Amino acid sequence: MQVTYKIKKSFRRSISMTISDDGTVLVKAPHFVSEKEVQDFIVSKKSWVTKHIEKTLATNEKVNELGILTKDEIKKIKKEAKKIIPERVKYYASLSGITYGTISIRLQKTCWGSCTAKGNLNFNCLLVLMPPEVLDSIVVHELCHRRHMDHSKDFYAEIDRIFPEYKKWNKWLKDNGDVYLKRAEGKNI
Ligand SMILES: [Zn+2]
CATH class of the missing domain: 3.30.2010.10 (Metalloproteases ("zincins"), catalytic domain)
Structure with missing residues (x-):
């Protein structure tokens, strides 16, 4: 699965990750963490990431199918x-x-x-x-x-x-x- 991610650096001590509504991985990381380390982090949580992206995309598909409520x-x-x-x-x-x-x-x-x-x-x-x-x-x-x-x-x-x-x-x-x-x-x- 192709994974798109965005990194947001801030004064924090550890890396955390969420999946946004469009299936992009949002990574919050401390300033000292390199891009390679972020990628390794995502890979190390591969099954969690895949599962959540799939769920988000399936939800979006269902929402499109059923339509937004007026x-x-x-x-x-x-x-x-x-x-x-x-x-x-x-x-x-x-x-x-x-x-x-x-x-x-x-x-x-x-x-x-x-x-x-x-x-x-x-x-x-x-x-x-x-x-x-x-x-x-x-x-x-x-x-x-x-x-x-x-x-x-x-x-x-x-x-x-x-x-x-x-x-x-x-x-x-x-x-x-x-x-x-x-x-x-x-x-x-
Ligand atoms: Zn309760």
Whole structure:
């Protein structure tokens, strides 16, 4: 695979690397590091680099295929989400005996859901575009924070009791979630 990289030198002690949206490798390096050392560094992390570039390019391809969401489409998605998500919360709350406060549904840029100390729940409206099990997995995740405000073993055991397929759908979201976020990028509604 052909790898394109950019180097940004600064006062730092070690080299770090990220993959930008177009699949370019961005290397942050200390001033004393030579170009050859940067190249060696990239080569030494070859499998990580390849994996992440491939994922970024596949995401971009999917986004192009499905298209960027228009403002109108997002408004419709939000409306739909405001109908569906509270129903799923209600269902899993009564199933598990967990209480909650208010529910807010927004277009969020990085986050799928959150739960405040008071039990108020936030969800990303884009979840309704995905398989229903993905939405359910996030609903159950946030509700379980009412019992455990952390990501401990006990927390995941609680999720497992209520929604045994959690791992599978959480992985689905990790693999595919970026496509949805990118389709809505730059939209603030
Ligand atoms: Zn969490």
